[in-house]
Amino acid sequence: MPAAYGEKDPGGPAMSMVLNARRLDDVVILDLSGRITMGEGTLILRERIQKLLGAGDRKFLLNLADVDYIDSSGLGELVSSFTTVRNHGGQLKLLNLTKRVQDLLQITKLLTVFEVFNNEAEALKTMK
Amino acid sequence: MDLSPGTDITPPSLSAGVISTQLESIIYIGVRLAWSLTLKNPSCYLGSMTFKGPRSFELTIPSRLEEMQAVHELVGKAVKEYKLNDELAHWIELTISESMINAIQHGNQADPAKEATLRISSNGDSIEIIVEDQGCGFKLDKVADPTDTANLLKPSGRGILIIRSFMDEVDLTEREGGGCRLRMVKKIRGAPQ
Numbered sequence: 001m002p003a004a005y006g007e008k009d010p011g012g013p014a015m016s017m018v019l020n021a022r023r024l025d026d027v028v029i030l031d032l033s034g035r036i037t038m039g040e041g042t043l044i045l046r047e048r049i050q051k052l053l054g055a056g057d058r059k060f061l062l063n064l065a066d067v068d069y070i071d072s073s074g075l076g077e078l079v080s081s082f083t084t085v086r087n088h089g090g091q092l093k094l095l096n097l098t099k100r101v102q103d104l105l106q107i108t109k110l111l112t113v114f115e116v117f118n119n120e121a122e123a124l125k126t127m128k
Numbered sequence: 129m130d131l132s133p134g135t136d137i138t139p140p141s142l143s144a145g146v147i148s149t150q151l152e153s154i155i156y157i158g159v160r161l162a163w164s165l166t167l168k169n170p171s172c173y174l175g176s177m178t179f180k181g182p183r184s185f186e187l188t189i190p191s192r193l194e195e196m197q198a199v200h201e202l203v204g205k206a207v208k209e210y211k212l213n214d215e216l217a218h219w220i221e222l223t224i225s226e227s228m229i230n231a232i233q234h235g236n237q238a239d240p241a242k243e244a245t246l247r248i249s250s251n252g253d254s255i256e257i258i259v260e261d262q263g264c265g266f267k268l269d270k271v272a273d274p275t276d277t278a279n280l281l282k283p284s285g286r287g288i289l290i291i292r293s294f295m296d297e298v299d300l301t302e303r304e305g306g307g308c309r310l311r312m313v314k315k316i317r318g319a320p321q
Contacts, residue, residue: 038229039193069218072226072290076283083281100218107293108286109275 017041017067019048027059027127028052029095029120033066036074049081049092058090059127063120065096075108082113095123183209184249189228191236191244191261199228199246206248210255216316219294220255224248226287227259227310235261235308253317254296264308268300 017034030048035041049060062078064070070078078094085092093115097105105111117123187202189195203224207217228244236242242262249256274285292298297313 037225069222071222071229072284072286073229075286079281080283104290108289109280113280 017044019044021048021052024124026057027061027124028057029061029063031063031066035069035071036067036077037069037071038073042073042077045077045081049084053085053088053090058085058088060085060090060092061095061117061120061123061127062092063095064098064101068098068100070101070104075104075110079110079113091127093117093123093127095120183251184247185209186245186247188243188245189232190240191232191238191242192240193229193232193238195232196225196228199225202246203248206255210250210316212316216314220257220314223291223294223312223314224257224259226291227257227312230287231259231261231263231308231310235263237263239263250316254313254315257295257312257314259310259312260303260307262307264302264306268298 017032017036017040020031022029022031030045032045036045052060060081062081082092095117097116097118102111102116105114105116115123115126117126185202185206187198189198200221203217203221207220212220224246228246231244232238236244244262245258245260247256247258247260268288271288272279272285274280274282274289279285291312294314295312296315297311299311301309301311303309
């Protein structure tokens, strides 16, 4: 969860991103939660994808269901991940965008770059 | 009472039962407490956070990204004070974060000797945010359009677009003596809940 507002936890420390990887056949699903922001958040994603690419993985599905704060650096990291994977002959797609992340991708026209899905099974079908 | 740094502060006499003297004693205790906190936490001193009143907040930090936590904390206090809904609060935090990172990285070239200042105020109808740096790293009309096909896959350059998309007014002016002043206004009355 991101830093909360109002009565939840005003001014509390912002939690950085947590990333968990799982595998379905040859697709690596990365479940991200927290904040994808400049610094630790972007670094975690970059290093994990590079490591997986090094191990031979080429198909990535980023589940952003629990990410509702992403800044321009976070967007930049998604783009970098996309181009890095593509340059290795692979594919990277997005799953379960929150409205805030969807709005940002719309504003920046990155919805024209990424394939986005709201259903994991449907996303996996396109990655066979 | 001279309260300037380096001044040897001695407690006023407490023996006289005069109200003004008691007041001076209270001020003295407050000053000593603040002085003590400053010495224990130099970062707190450098990034002096000031609560200026019920509708205004100010923060000055050295140009280090590590100081951004203080920015997020101040924004948390401000959005609570202004009773913003979660949606508005989210976008206010994002745009302030983008503008302060711009000030630190592009304006001040991440030189910790240079400071970035944030001011947040509200008149109840709108929120005004001012970010000042000491470098002036960009001009609004010179920023490349990140939505241009040629720029879509670039990893950076989207901060100003995000700020412009959310804020109702955005203007950048050069400050006398160097640096830039980014002023942003967001209407909050009648904003969707």
